[in-house]
Amino acid sequence: MTSGRRLRPSVPWPIAVLGAVGALVFVVPLLGLVSRTPWSRLGSLVTGPVVGDALRLSVITSTAAAIASLVFGVPLAWLLARSEWPGRGLVRAVVTLPMVLPPVVGGAALLFALGRRGLVGEPLEATTGFLLPFSIWGVIVANTFVAMPFLVVSVESALDAMDPGPEEAAATLGASPLTVFRRVTLPQLAPALRAGVLLAWARALGEFGATVTFAGNLQGRTQTLPLAVFVALESDRDTAVAISLVLVAVSLVVLVSTRERWWRR
Amino acid sequence: MAGALAACSGGGEDPEVLVFAAASLTDAFGDLAAAFEATHPGVDVALNLAGSSRLREQLLAGAPADVFAAADLSTMAAVIDAGLAEDSVVFAENRLALAVPVDNPGQVAGLDDLERPELLVGLCAAGVPCGDFAREALSQAGVEASVDTDEPDVRALLTKLAAGELDAGIVYATDVAASDDVVSMPLPPSVDVVAAYPITVLADAPAGDDAVDFVAFVTSAEGQAILAAHGFETP
Numbered sequence: 001m002t003s004g005r006r007l008r009p010s011v012p013w014p015i016a017v018l019g020a021v022g023a024l025v026f027v028v029p030l031l032g033l034v035s036r037t038p039w040s041r042l043g044s045l046v047t048g049p050v051v052g053d054a055l056r057l058s059v060i061t062s063t064a065a066a067i068a069s070l071v072f073g074v075p076l077a078w079l080l081a082r083s084e085w086p087g088r089g090l091v092r093a094v095v096t097l098p099m100v101l102p103p104v105v106g107g108a109a110l111l112f113a114l115g116r117r118g119l120v121g122e123p124l125e126a127t128t129g130f131l132l133p134f135s136i137w138g139v140i141v142a143n144t145f146v147a148m149p150f151l152v153v154s155v156e157s158a159l160d161a162m163d164p165g166p167e168e169a170a171a172t173l174g175a176s177p178l179t180v181f182r183r184v185t186l187p188q189l190a191p192a193l194r195a196g197v198l199l200a201w202a203r204a205l206g207e208f209g210a211t212v213t214f215a216g217n218l219q220g221r222t223q224t225l226p227l228a229v230f231v232a233l234e235s236d237r238d239t240a241v242a243i244s245l246v247l248v249a250v251s252l253v254v255l256v257s258t259r260e261r262w263w264r265r
Numbered sequence: 266m267a268g269a270l271a272a273c274s275g276g277g278e279d280p281e282v283l284v285f286a287a288a289s290l291t292d293a294f295g296d297l298a299a300a301f302e303a304t305h306p307g308v309d310v311a312l313n314l315a316g317s318s319r320l321r322e323q324l325l326a327g328a329p330a331d332v333f334a335a336a337d338l339s340t341m342a343a344v345i346d347a348g349l350a351e352d353s354v355v356f357a358e359n360r361l362a363l364a365v366p367v368d369n370p371g372q373v374a375g376l377d378d379l380e381r382p383e384l385l386v387g388l389c390a391a392g393v394p395c396g397d398f399a400r401e402a403l404s405q406a407g408v409e410a411s412v413d414t415d416e417p418d419v420r421a422l423l424t425k426l427a428a429g430e431l432d433a434g435i436v437y438a439t440d441v442a443a444s445d446d447v448v449s450m451p452l453p454p455s456v457d458v459v460a461a462y463p464i465t466v467l468a469d470a471p472a473g474d475d476a477v478d479f480v481a482f483v484t485s486a487e488g489q490a491i492l493a494a495h496g497f498e499t500p
Contacts, residue, residue: 117429133430134385134413212421216414217390223415230417234318235392 030248037245038238045242053220054228055246061136061224062204065143066151069200073151074193078181080152081159092156099149106145107213114141114214138215139222143204150203151196158192159185198254205251225250281309282472282479285324287317287336287462288418289359289395289437293495294334300491301482308475316393316418324349324467331476334464334483337394341463353463356484357497360438361395361402361458362449364426369448371432376403376453379410379433387422387434390415394460395422399435402456423447442496461500 038045045051079085080092098106114121114132125131132138162185170184171177186193208226215222217231225247232240286294291314298310313320313330317340324330324344333350335341341353365373371384379386388410389396396415403410413431416422419440425431427446437460441449464483470476482488489499 111425111428111430115428115430212417216387216425217416218412218414221413231390231392231415233322234316234390234417237322 033241033244033248036237036241038241041238042242042245045239046246048239050219050223050228050232050239051225051243051246054223054225054243055250057136057139057220057222058205058224058226058247058250061139061143062147062201062207064140065147065204066197066201068140068144069148069151070193070197073148073196073200074155074186074189076148077152077155077159078185081156095152096149098146099153103146103207103209103211104213107142107210110138110142110145110210110214114138133214134216134218134222136215136221139211139224142210142214143207146207146210147200147204150199151193154192154196154199155189158189162188202251202255205247280307280472280475281311282331282475283311283313283329284332284334284479285313285315285320285328285330286332286334287320287394288314288420289336289439289460290314290334290462291420292443293357293439293492293497296491296495297483297488300487301479304482305475305478308478310479318392318394319418329469329471330467331470331472332464332466332479334462335394336460336462337397338461338463340394341465344467345465348468350465350467353465354480354484355461355500356464356488357462357492358500359460359462359497361398361435361452361456361460362438362441363433363452364423364436364441364447364449365433366426366429366431367446367448368429370429373433373450375450376406376408376456379403379408379412382411384411384432385413385430386410387414387416387425387431388412389419389422389435390417393418395419395435395437398458398460402435402452402458405456405458406453407455439496462497 076095080088080095111118111133113119114124116122116125116131116133121132132141166184166188167180170180175183206226207224208230211222211224212227212230217223217227219228223231225243229240229243229247232243284294284298294312294314298312301310302308313323315323317335317337320333320335321340321343324333325347333341333344334356335344336359344350345353363373363376365371371378371381373379373384378384388399391397391400395418414425416425419436422431422434423436423440423444426434426436427444433450438449441447464480466476466480483492493499
C-alpha cells in the first residue's frame, strides 16, 4: 500500500486552483439542488407514500444487484485475470461495455434479450411463465447489468497487481486450486472487494435509463428513487427536489461512512 | 445594446429557429421543418423534442428557445403565466387511441380489457399530457385499468407496444398511424378526449421574425396539410 509517512508540502498554487475548480464541478450542482429545496415542506414531501415505496425499492434492488455482482463478478474477474482462453479480450471488452454505453441502450438490449418476445425471454416465459420486465426482478437485472462491471474491473486489477508468491506457495504445499482461491486469494482481495461492492451498489442506486427502458415504471413495483425523481419533475418540482435530496443523503451517508472505515486504514 | 448584440451575431452562420416541440409531434415537425427550410433558404430549424412538461421545465429554467409547441393547453398556460410568451394558437388536434401490438397477443377488444390483471398495460405517467388524457378517458368510460407501467413519454410507451412487450396502452391516434407494429381498437362512445396542440413564439425569441414565420407556416394551408398527413386534425 502507500507509504505511511505523511509529508505536508506547501500546496503549489496551480494545483490548488485547478483542484478547487475540479471540486466546484461537483459542489455547484449540489448547491443548486439545495437552493431549490422547499425546506418548510420537506418533511411532508419525503414522508409521502411515493418516496417511501421508491426508497424501499431502491435499497432492495441496489443491494440485490451488489450481491449478484459479488457472486458472479468475482469468479468472472478471476477467469479474466488468471486463465488463458480464446476470446478473453473480447469478453473483457463486452463485460465493461455497460460502463460506456448509454444505459437506455443497455435497457433496450435487455428488453430484446429478456423481454417476452426476446431471444431468451420468450422460451423462458413459455416454459416457466416467468417474466422479467415490469417486475422487481427486471429492476434487479437492469441494476446488475450496469453495476457489475465496476466490481469486475476493481477485482480484476487487484488480481493483476497481486503478488503471486503466497498463491504459488500454497499450491506447492498441496492445496487444490479452489482451496488456494478461497484461503489465499480471496483474503488478499478484501480491499478490492469492498471497493467494488460499494461502487456497484452506488451505481445501482443511481441507475435510471436501463431500468425505465427494461423494467418500466410503476410505484411500489418498479419505481426506484431515480425514476420517482424523473416522474415528479413532470408535475411537481418540489417533490422532485425533495426526492433528489433523499437520494443525495442516502448516497453520501453510504459513501462517506464506508469509505472512511474501509479505505483510510 | 440590441445593435451590439446584432453585430456580435452577424457572422456567416445561417440563422437558426430553435423549436421546442412535444414528443408526439416528432414525425410531423420533422417534415414541417424540412418544408419550411425548403421555402426559406438560409434558415435552419432545430428541433428539441421531449415530453411537453419536460420542455416546460427547460423553458422555465431559461432555455433560449424560439418556438414552443405543446401537447396540451395547461402546459402552455404555465409558460404564458411565467411571462415567457404572450399568447398561443391551437394549430392541431389529436385523438386518443387504444393501441395493441399488431398481432394483439392479449386479445384486447376494447377499453374494458384494460381491467384484466393478467394483461400487461402501459400508460404515460400522470403529469405528462398523454398520461393525463388517458386517465381522463378511463374515468369517462368508468374503467379501472390494471396498469403495469407509467412510461415517461408517449414514444417510450409506443416503443414497448411496438416491441410486443405490452398488451395494450393508450397513445395518440397519430402514433398508431405512424407505426406498422401497432393497431388501434375502438374506444367506447362515452370517451370524448381531444388533445389540443398550442404553439407560440417565445417572448425573447433569439430568431425574431424567422420564429414568427415558422409559426405562420405551421398554421398555413401547407403546414396543415403536412400535419393532416400525420393524422392530426385541423382545429
